[in-house]
Amino acid sequence: MTDWMDQLITAAVRQGFYVRQTRNGSWIFGKGIATLTFERTPRTPREWMQMVNALRAFGLRFPPS
């Protein structure tokens, strides 16, 4: 799961997103004036799918080509 998160963050940063994790464990992805906030690191396949889908809707190419 950690590896997935690393890959997602790397792809996002390379594609112009800013990414940070708060002290409480939430993930914040931003591009331009738009922001995506996730409560925590996904724990289940469904939650991973939700995170990736939400980021793709923001324009993220994942897996990166």
Add this chain to the structure above:
Amino acid sequence: MTQQWHVIATFDRPGEVDDDQREALAGALPGFGIVTDDGQRRLQVEGDVEAGTIRQATDAGLKAVRAAWAEAFGVAADPVGLRVLTTAAHEEEIAHPAGSDLIGYTEIAQMLGVSKQRAGQLAELTDFPAPLASPAMGPIYTRGAVEVWASSWTRKPGRPRKTPAE
């Protein structure tokens, strides 16, 4: 017997919103909370509730998003839109985006107020979203991805037309 339902609620953006408030909102939502802020007019929140029927899921979902909003912003608010669907339906939806969410150069041109040719040029920019598919008829993009890109796009004035030769 209860099942899990996915709830998506849209609120009017209450002016300035900071990361702490978005984090509080995401944390207060049931299930895996997600907050989408377009930075302009809308905040969309997502979470999951357990309920027996769709009516019960709607009631539970509405109650949950209202409570999460109040916890994050300290004021009561009602969403301007609410969607409730089974987790199976939600998984199917995110695996296959709906037709109205898919756009091509024509729709992109209309969205940006440019020509179709210009839309194609903008799509070549490195920060433009990748197409979902590239059939022979032309690349297809998700509307949301283009809208996010467009929110930070600055229109550059084009080259002035040449005057016709006399």
